[in-house]
Amino acid sequence: MPVPKNFVSPVRMSAKERAFAQIQRWIIDGTLQPGEKLLDAELAESLGVSRTPIREAFQLLEVQGLVSMHPGKETKVTAIEKEDIFKMYSTMAALQALAAEVTAKIIVPEQVDRLRAINMEFAAAIKSGQAYQAMEADEQFHNLIVELSDNPYVASFSASLQIHIRRFKYVFLKQPITATQASVDEHDSIIAAFERKDSDSARAMMKRNFTRPMQELHGLF
Template sequence: MPVPKNYVSPIRMSAKERALSQLQRWIIDGTLQPGEKLIDAELAESLGVSRTPIREAFQLLEVQGLVSMHPGKETKVTVIEKEDIFKMYSTMAALQALAAEVAAAVIVPEEIEQLRAINSEFANAIRNGQAFQAMEVDEQFHNFIVELSDNPYVANFSASLQIHIRRFKYVFLKQPVDATQASVDEHAAIIAAFEQKDGKRAYELMKLNFIRPMQELHELL
């Protein structure tokens, strides 16, 4: 199981949190491949922690659906099916579109400027080929809108889906700049709808922002 040997441990995190964070990233970026067997001793050595935090992280990753555990046998990275793209993205599109529609009615100029700054950071990450950072900033953009909608059900369901969508989104954002610039432009259009307090347009634009990548990813994979 090849894993990086130059891992630098983040500060101010427990061993379990560090293990969970890094294992999530390795599953998302493909360092740990779908179906790959995970060996706690090897991962513990690579991350500089004991086997206990690794096993605790496995349990949380299983809850998130990123690994499957078979006590006494093995732990493997879950396999992702191509057809799951439609199920995940269409559901997320509906949740995020609802959040955008509600947010359009309550957003204030300062919050619009925050979204504009986040989108600028997103564009820079894409231009610089920083796919993982672009993914994280994109999530920041959408999470901010969900927060504005003040709907805990949308927030909880979106967070759960987001973990799985990350595995697809990372592949999408690794494409050439011209293939991902549309996401930046769609964000800008959503911001413009917010400025106009146009909830209906914000709803449609947000839905497009998820449906388009869904269709492109299905063709790409």
């Protein structure tokens, strides 16, 4: 299990939090492959921590469904199933479309400006080939819309799905810029719908923003 040595370590985090954040990122970006066996001793050495926070991180990652633990035997990165793309993305599209519909009715200009700024960060990350940063900016954009909709159930279910969708989204955002620019343009259309207080358009464009990459991703796997 080759583990990178030249990664940037988060600051002001406990050993467990640091281990959890880094291992999660390695699973999402494919450094740790689906089905790969995770060795706590090797990860502990690489991250400069003891084996205890690594094992605690494994427990958190298992709750998220990113690893499977078999005490006394092994811990592995969970597999990615192609058909999960449709199940995850269609569910997320429905949740996000609802959030967009509600947000369109209540959003204020300052919040629209914040969404526009985030989308500019998203576009810049795509242009510079920074797939992980692009993924984080994309999530900020959608999370803000969910937050503004003020629906804790949408927020909870979206957050749970987002962890798994990240593994697929990272693959999508690593595609050539011509393939990913459409996401930036769709964000612009959502923002324009918010400015018009057009809830129907906001809902429809948000749904498209998830169903289009869903179809494209299914063709990649």
